[in-house]
Each structure stands twice: as C-alpha cells, then as structure tokens.
Amino acid sequence: MSKFNLKSIKEEFKAKGIFYTTNELALLIKSFVDIEIEEVYDPTCGDGSLLSVFDDNVKKYGQEINDHQLKIAEERLINFNGFCGDTLKNPFFTDKKFKCIVGNPPFSIAWEQPILNGFFTDERFKDVPALPPKSKADYAFILHILHYLAEDGIAVVLNFPGILYRGNSEGQIRRWIVEKNYIEKVIRIPGKQFVDTTIETCLIVFRKNKSTTDIEFINSENGKSYTASFEEVKSNDFVLSVSAFVVDEKEEIKHNPIELQENARKGMIKKIKADIEIDKMICELEGYNFKEYLDEIQTLVRSYYHA
Numbered sequence: 001m002s003k004f005n006l007k008s009i010k011e012e013f014k015a016k017g018i019f020y021t022t023n024e025l026a027l028l029i030k031s032f033v034d035i036e037i038e039e040v041y042d043p044t045c046g047d048g049s050l051l052s053v054f055d056d057n058v059k060k061y062g063q064e065i066n067d068h069q070l071k072i073a074e075e076r077l078i079n080f081n082g083f084c085g086d087t088l089k090n091p092f093f094t095d096k097k098f099k100c101i102v103g104n105p106p107f108s109i110a111w112e113q114p115i116l117n118g119f120f121t122d123e124r125f126k127d128v129p130a131l132p133p134k135s136k137a138d139y140a141f142i143l144h145i146l147h148y149l150a151e152d153g154i155a156v157v158l159n160f161p162g163i164l165y166r167g168n169s170e171g172q173i174r175r176w177i178v179e180k181n182y183i184e185k186v187i188r189i190p191g192k193q194f195v196d197t198t199i200e201t202c203l204i205v206f207r208k209n210k211s212t213t214d215i216e217f218i219n220s221e222n223g224k225s226y227t228a229s230f231e232e233v234k235s236n237d238f239v240l241s242v243s244a245f246v247v248d249e250k251e252e253i254k255h256n257p258i259e260l261q262e263n264a265r266k267g268m269i270k271k272i273k274a275d276i277e278i279d280k281m282i283c284e285l286e287g288y289n290f291k292e293y294l295d296e297i298q299t300l301v302r303s304y305y306h307a
Contacts, residue, residue: 026053032156041098043087044105048073101155108278111137130169138163139173155206164240175238187218188242217245
C-alpha cells in the first residue's frame with residue numbers, strides 16, 4: 001500500500017490541467033500500438049497509469065516532475081526506470097530513441113521557451129517554424145515526443161482538442177507536423193473518460209515511417225471513421241478536428257444548411273469557451289491578469305459590430 005494520499009494528489013494536480021488516465025483509457029491507448037516492442041517511454045508518467053498496462057517484460061521508462069507521483073510509479077511498476085524532473089526544462093534519457101512512446105501530458109500549461117538572443121537553443125525545437133506559445137505547452141510536449149521517437153516507432157498521445165484547430169504558432173507547428181507526414185490517426189474521445197473531469201479529449205497516433213500520406217479520423221463514440229488525403233487536410237487549412245472529416249450521414253441528411261451553420265456556430269462558441277476556461281486556469285495559477293485578457297476579447301468582439 002502506498003503511503004501517499006492519491007486523492008489529495010489528484011486534487012492538487014486537477015487545478016493544473018493534469019488529469020489521470022483510467023485503466024480503460026490506458027488500454028485504449030495501448031491498443032493502437034500495433035508493433036512488437038521491448039521498451040516503452042512516457043515523458044510525463046505521473047503515477048505510472050499508462051505504463052502499467054504494458055507487460056512486465058517490457059522495459060518502462062518515465063519522467064515525472066512530482067517526486068511523490070514518481071515514487072508511486074516506482075512502487076507499482078515492474079521493470080521501470082524513472083527520473084524526477086521537468087521534461088521540458090531538463091529532459092532525461094537524451095541518449096535514447098524509443099520505438100514506443102505513450103503520453104498524457106498536462107493540458108495547456110504555461111512553459112518557458114528555450115530562446116536565447118532570438119535563437120532556439122534546444123535541439124527538440126530547432127527545426128520547427130515556430131515555438132508553442134508560452135501559455136500553452138501542448139505542442140512542446142508533442143515535439144519532445146517526436147524528437148525521442150525512433151524512425152520505425154509509434155507514439156500515442158492524449159491531448160486537449162484545442163491543439164487540433166488553434167491557430168498562430170500552434171497552427172504553424174501542426175502544419176509542419178502534417179507536412180512531415182508524422183500523423184497517422186486522430187481519434188475523438190468523448191467526455192467522462194477521466195476520473196476527474198468530463199471534458200472531451202483526443203488521441204493522436206504518430207508514426208515516422210508511414211506508408212501513405214493519408215490521415216485516418218475516428219470518432220470513438222460511434223465508431224465512424226474517414227481517411228483523408230493530404231490534399232483534403234491541406235484544403236481544410238490543416239485543421240485536424242475529427243468533426244471536420246467524420247460526418248454522421250443521418251445528421252447530414254436531416255439538417256438543412258441553416259441548421260448546419262447554426263451548429264457550426266455553437267461548436268465555435270464551445271471551443272472559444274473551452275479556450276477561455278483553460279486561460280483562466282493558467283492566469284489563476286501563474287498570477288496573470290485575467291480581466292485584462294477578457295477586456296481584449298470584448299474589444300475584439302465589439303469591433304465586429306461596426307464591421
């Protein structure tokens with residue numbers, strides 16, 4: 001029995017965008033690993049939930065910023081090599097490339113960009129067209145994973161859906177990853193899969209040695225899927241939301257264009273609200289002025305009344 005209070009630890013991290021993976025979801029993530037592996041790496045391993053679903057004979061590697069969580073992982077996992085530290089600031093296992101990587105990195109947390117005198121100083125980010133924004137480290141974790149992924153390897157990563165459609169630097173990075181042909185599948189995961197939250201999430205399957213440039217989009221709620229060509233993804237401005245490609249045929253027939261537009265607007269408002277909620281959480285954690293942020297949004301909205 002672990003001497004650490006898991007409930008109190010979960011409450012502490014819930015406010016920081018860190019959510020715990022149920023065994024069912026961990027098994028779902030593992031199900032996309034379709035190659036034989038001897039090692040598996042989780043760059044934000046927490047208490048070892050994801051790594052625990054892999055066989056005992058598979059060597060497990062993990063890094064975790066919280067020492068209590070790492071100790072729990074060490075207690076529960078067999079054949080485990082763990083390191084305590086900030087994965088983005090102080091990555092460990094730098095001499096290795098992994099054939100299998102799984103991850104559930106914290107959603108949209110702030111991070112410190114590795115820039116000195118206007119130049120990227122970290123080899124994990126030196127080839128990308130832009131750095132992830134300071135307020136959202138989602139793509140920083142993804143780029144870390146891609147750097148550690150072997151050329152014949154596979155990575156399955158759980159993320160907040162905002163990374164599939166947000167623009168600016170994240171849009172540039174997303175386009176770069178698609179053009180490098182690293183994304184094999186995007187899977188929509190409905191809410192209530194986490195113990196601590198009901199928010200919707202997504203899985204992205206990365207593979208560097210893909211045989212085609214297609215991307216498969218899957219809605220795990222109803223089992224529907226669609227395989228899109230690179231040209232289709234490009235024509236969609238590299239937005240990778242599953243809903244943009246997987247359409248329920250019954251709903252498509254049922255709704256007229258006006259209804260579809262209304263639903264699209266509702267979806268956009270929902271996405272904006274989710275982004276604001278994430279930024280509110282970050283402002284509270286980091287002491288930023290959230291009211292000033294809201295004022296800027298209100299000013300932007302008012303500008304369209306006169307457009």
